[in-house]
Amino acid sequence: MKRRKFLLMSSLLGSAVAIIPSELFSYPVTKNRLRVGFIGTGLRGQGMMRLTTHRDDVDIPAICDIDDGMVNRALTVLKKAGRPEPTVYNKGDEDFRNLVKNENLDGVFIATPWEWHHPMAVAAMNAGKHVGTEVPAALTVADCWDLVNTSEKTGRFCMIMENVCYRRDVMAVLNMVRKGLFGELLHCQGGYQHDLRRVKFNDGIKPYGGGVEFGEKGYSEAKWRTNHSVNRNGDLYPTHGLGPVSNMLDINHGNRMVHLTSTATQTRGLHQYIVEHGGSNHPNAAIDFKLGDIVTTVIKCANGQTIMLSHDTNSPRPYSLNFRVQGTKGLWMKDSQSIYIESVSPMDHRWEEDKAYLKEYDHPLWQRFEDQAAGAGHGGMDFFVLRAFLEAMKRNTEPPLDVYDAASWSVISPLSEKSIRQNSASIKIPDFTRGKWKTNKPVFGLNDQY
Amino acid sequence: MKRRKFLLMSSLLGSAVAIIPSELFSYPVTKNRLRVGFIGTGLRGQGMMRLTTHRDDVDIPAICDIDDGMVNRALTVLKKAGRPEPTVYNKGDEDFRNLVKNENLDGVFIATPWEWHHPMAVAAMNAGKHVGTEVPAALTVADCWDLVNTSEKTGRFCMIMENVCYRRDVMAVLNMVRKGLFGELLHCQGGYQHDLRRVKFNDGIKPYGGGVEFGEKGYSEAKWRTNHSVNRNGDLYPTHGLGPVSNMLDINHGNRMVHLTSTATQTRGLHQYIVEHGGSNHPNAAIDFKLGDIVTTVIKCANGQTIMLSHDTNSPRPYSLNFRVQGTKGLWMKDSQSIYIESVSPMDHRWEEDKAYLKEYDHPLWQRFEDQAAGAGHGGMDFFVLRAFLEAMKRNTEPPLDVYDAASWSVISPLSEKSIRQNSASIKIPDFTRGKWKTNKPVFGLNDQY
Numbered sequence: 001m002k003r004r005k006f007l008l009m010s011s012l013l014g015s016a017v018a019i020i021p022s023e024l025f026s027y028p029v030t031k032n033r034l035r036v037g038f039i040g041t042g043l044r045g046q047g048m049m050r051l052t053t054h055r056d057d058v059d060i061p062a063i064c065d066i067d068d069g070m071v072n073r074a075l076t077v078l079k080k081a082g083r084p085e086p087t088v089y090n091k092g093d094e095d096f097r098n099l100v101k102n103e104n105l106d107g108v109f110i111a112t113p114w115e116w117h118h119p120m121a122v123a124a125m126n127a128g129k130h131v132g133t134e135v136p137a138a139l140t141v142a143d144c145w146d147l148v149n150t151s152e153k154t155g156r157f158c159m160i161m162e163n164v165c166y167r168r169d170v171m172a173v174l175n176m177v178r179k180g181l182f183g184e185l186l187h188c189q190g191g192y193q194h195d196l197r198r199v200k201f202n203d204g205i206k207p208y209g210g211g212v213e214f215g216e217k218g219y220s221e222a223k224w225r226t227n228h229s230v231n232r233n234g235d236l237y238p239t240h241g242l243g244p245v246s247n248m249l250d251i252n253h254g255n256r257m258v259h260l261t262s263t264a265t266q267t268r269g270l271h272q273y274i275v276e277h278g279g280s281n282h283p284n285a286a287i288d289f290k291l292g293d294i295v296t297t298v299i300k301c302a303n304g305q306t307i308m309l310s311h312d313t314n315s316p317r318p319y320s321l322n323f324r325v326q327g328t329k330g331l332w333m334k335d336s337q338s339i340y341i342e343s344v345s346p347m348d349h350r351w352e353e354d355k356a357y358l359k360e361y362d363h364p365l366w367q368r369f370e371d372q373a374a375g376a377g378h379g380g381m382d383f384f385v386l387r388a389f390l391e392a393m394k395r396n397t398e399p400p401l402d403v404y405d406a407a408s409w410s411v412i413s414p415l416s417e418k419s420i421r422q423n424s425a426s427i428k429i430p431d432f433t434r435g436k437w438k439t440n441k442p443v444f445g446l447n448d449q450y
Numbered sequence: 451m452k453r454r455k456f457l458l459m460s461s462l463l464g465s466a467v468a469i470i471p472s473e474l475f476s477y478p479v480t481k482n483r484l485r486v487g488f489i490g491t492g493l494r495g496q497g498m499m500r501l502t503t504h505r506d507d508v509d510i511p512a513i514c515d516i517d518d519g520m521v522n523r524a525l526t527v528l529k530k531a532g533r534p535e536p537t538v539y540n541k542g543d544e545d546f547r548n549l550v551k552n553e554n555l556d557g558v559f560i561a562t563p564w565e566w567h568h569p570m571a572v573a574a575m576n577a578g579k580h581v582g583t584e585v586p587a588a589l590t591v592a593d594c595w596d597l598v599n600t601s602e603k604t605g606r607f608c609m610i611m612e613n614v615c616y617r618r619d620v621m622a623v624l625n626m627v628r629k630g631l632f633g634e635l636l637h638c639q640g641g642y643q644h645d646l647r648r649v650k651f652n653d654g655i656k657p658y659g660g661g662v663e664f665g666e667k668g669y670s671e672a673k674w675r676t677n678h679s680v681n682r683n684g685d686l687y688p689t690h691g692l693g694p695v696s697n698m699l700d701i702n703h704g705n706r707m708v709h710l711t712s713t714a715t716q717t718r719g720l721h722q723y724i725v726e727h728g729g730s731n732h733p734n735a736a737i738d739f740k741l742g743d744i745v746t747t748v749i750k751c752a753n754g755q756t757i758m759l760s761h762d763t764n765s766p767r768p769y770s771l772n773f774r775v776q777g778t779k780g781l782w783m784k785d786s787q788s789i790y791i792e793s794v795s796p797m798d799h800r801w802e803e804d805k806a807y808l809k810e811y812d813h814p815l816w817q818r819f820e821d822q823a824a825g826a827g828h829g830g831m832d833f834f835v836l837r838a839f840l841e842a843m844k845r846n847t848e849p850p851l852d853v854y855d856a857a858s859w860s861v862i863s864p865l866s867e868k869s870i871r872q873n874s875a876s877i878k879i880p881d882f883t884r885g886k887w888k889t890n891k892p893v894f895g896l897n898d899q900y
Contacts, residue, residue: 184716184718186715186716186718186743186744186765187715187743187744187746187762195799259873259874260874261711261713261748261874261876263711263748263749263750263756264756265636265637265754265755265756266634266636266753266754266755267754268633268634268636268778269778272778292754293636293637293778294636294637294756294776296637296748296756296758298711298713298746298748298874299713300713300873300874303716304715304716304717304742305715305716306713306714306715306744306746308746308758312637312776315636315776315777315778315781316778316779316780316790316791316792317776317780317781317790317799318790318799318800318801319799326744326762326765326767327765328718328719328722328743328765328766329766330766330767331765331767333785335783335785335786335788336785336786336787337786338785340766340767340768341766342766349645349767349768349769350768351768422876423709423750423876424709424710424711424748424750424876425875425876426711426872426873426874426875426876
């Protein structure tokens with residue numbers, strides 16, 4: 001039985017289904033128009049909304065945010081695009097519940113602070129809406145399970161909007177993996193190595209830098225993101241590195257992650273930044289940040305492979321997602337832009353530049369949509385991840401990054417925190433597919449469809 | 451009290467001292483000539499012996515090996531250098547005991563199969579000889595302790611001959627670390643990423659490749675080294691990566707390694723190589739190799755830092771020791787030959803080439819001995835590590851890489867094996883200095899002395 005049919009059926013059979021059957025049957029296999037709500041209209045939500053307005057087949061009837069400044073900016077985005085004014089839900093933290101309950105929508109896109117992704121996604125699915133959520137999808141093991149259970153119960157999908165899966169080089173390397181260029185995969189690396197000090201701190205007016213404020217006095221991400229560095233020690237943001245290599249390793253589609261260990265360095269960067277830019281008398285200089293500056297996580301997979309993830313956001317450094325993809329025949333490393341393939345590379349034991357390979361193995365999806373993707377956010381990645389979310393709804397099928405991906409990628413954070421609390425103890429990773437990973441076939445990036 | 455004096459005194463006071471006091475007192479603080487024996491005259495032993503003959507102040511009165519072919523090659527090395535013929539100890543596995551007992555030597559250099567380093571070093575120290583041993587110094591936790599205890603008891607040193615500590619770029623980066631360029635260190639990486647398939651297998655005649663034989667039918671390293679890949683799963687060869695970063699992190703000299711985790715991939719490369727080059731009917735195609743193709747180890751240090759080590763010897767890949775040195779102000783990465791230092795690098799968030807930095811921070815020791823090192827083995831590293839071993843004996847002082855380094859670097863292998871056996875469990879690392887790491891001052895590479 002196809003996954004899509006299974007979903008429809010399970011949602012009919014489920015005893016606790018909150019959606020109305022007539023609404024369910026109103027979904028044609030191919031839907032000509034979509035109605036999508038936006039929960040969270042901060043900078044990220046606005047960007048994705050702007051991209052959405054490029055599509056004539058998607059209406060945006062409702063938006064939700066608690067920050068009126070951000071709501072106004074979103075309204076301007078829609079107005080400039082010639083779109084009708086949406087219904088605005090801005091009456092406090094829980095008003096998103098009214099949006100998902102009252103509005104007739106195919107799906108919602110969630111771009112709120114991390115801690116809100118899970119309750120919003122669950123509420124949306126329970127109200128019969130499909131979900132596209134920004135990363136991470138949830139912050140605890142229980143909440144990851146809740147996403148899976150809710151999606152299975154309601155027959156609504158929960159796509160994790162991990163745009164890096166669609167990065168052009170990443171998709172070309174996925175293509176190489178699928179064509180066997182690296183042989184059998186052995187080891188992958190990824191990570192989030194991004195100097196976020198000017199994101200975590202600002203002047204309360206501009207989004208990046210200019211001060212050392214955060215929380216109530218901060219603006220944009222500094223308002224909420226920085227608190228995770230105060231209160232948590234672990235890989236807080238694993239999916240940019242993990243998502244792409246999960247697709248290459250067929251995680252949840254023939255393979256799964258079995259256990260992990262995490263180890264954190266001491267905590268220096270954020271305090272030092274505050275002292276340097278705000279002085280040692282600034283009240284924030286007294287904050288005791290918990291997040292280790294660099295967190296290294298090693299994951300073991302059921303088929304034998306290992307994944308090394310690096311989380312590194314408090315220190316001065318060039319941006320890097322730390323990709324390395326290695327198999328029995330060769331390897332690719334992003335930071336050095338180099339590749340080596342046995343008996344293909346011209347010189348034994350010598351790196352080649354990766355450029356020609358990335359071009360030769362350019363993914364069919366990128367070839368097809370190159371022109372449309374150009375100019376879209378994050379080098380075109382956003383175009384593809386948004387398109388996948390929308391196409392899944394139009395075709396009434398599973399998105400290529402589904403709730404099992406959302407849960408198994410997001411759960412790395414709480415498990416990483418647990419490992420660090422226990423001096424790098426080995427922590428088991430739940431199988432959110434309940435054994436279906438053994439027979440699930442790969443779905444991501446198979447062709448030029450989505 | 452200086453370490454040197456402490457050693458002399460402890461060896462006098464020790465109740466189980468096997469050396470004769472008169473011999474001990476015959477060591478002047480500065481010794482004009484040295485007598486050094488060579489145990490193990492395979493390719494590595496021959497190379498180091500050849501380097502030793504460049505020094506007029508070192509005699510080689512005795513050599514030892516069980517392989518007469520290798521003994522003859524070593525005798526030729528000495529003859530060509532115009533040296534007198536040494537006494538040869540070649541009467542079986544235990545004849546080294548006669549060498550250390552019978553010969554009047556300042557020290558012995560050990561370049562035998564890994565499993566012999568520990569018993570030979572212990573026998574030599576107990577016979578009053580200083581030791582320079584190839585890496586690793588021992589293969590079990592108990593044997594690492596035995597080295598430490600024996601060295602402390604006898605007042606004889608046990609230097610680990612980790613030549614990569616003396617690599618020119620590594621010493622330049624150490625210089626940068628000491629000068630504070632990276633700020634406070636946070637995270638280091640190192641490893642041994644070396645396609646050893648043509649070392650582990652040969653035709654029994656030549657040392658590298660040409661066949662898929664090992665063990666009894668192999669030649670040179672294939673005779674013994676490959677068996678470790680049959681029987682063990684762990685980071686078998688950690689010191690090339692770990693030694694250099696240990697010096698940077700002041701391990702045993704103000705810092706120490708506290709615990710580790712190791713995770714291994716599946717085992718593919720060696721079997722595949724045998725099938726490809728010897729056919730699936732070759733008897734060795736039936737061997738069940740235990741060593742995972744890639745082993746990732748993460749170490750936590752007392753001062754907070756983390757070390758990531760990679761062991762990767764079964765797969766096609768360019769050689770790399772995987773160095774990365776990162777602190778609160780910036781980082782260096784060897785594979786991409788790049789560096790970034792906040793407010794020094796001209797562009798924010800942009801890598802620079804490391805070349806100019808490596809030149810500017812070229813280590814004083816390299817500047818002083820550049821001419822002599824050129825042409826010596828492994829790009830000059832061997833010159834320095836040999837010189838350090840000899841100078842320590844001439845000055846009757848501790849070598850810059852001592853028995854605590856030998857034990858704490860070598861112990862990573864058995865602890866890594868243990869972690870992998872226990873699904874990447876966190877394993878405590880012994881403090882071989884028994885607390886002295888807290889007050890020990892750094893000694894390696896402080897100036898142009900040694």
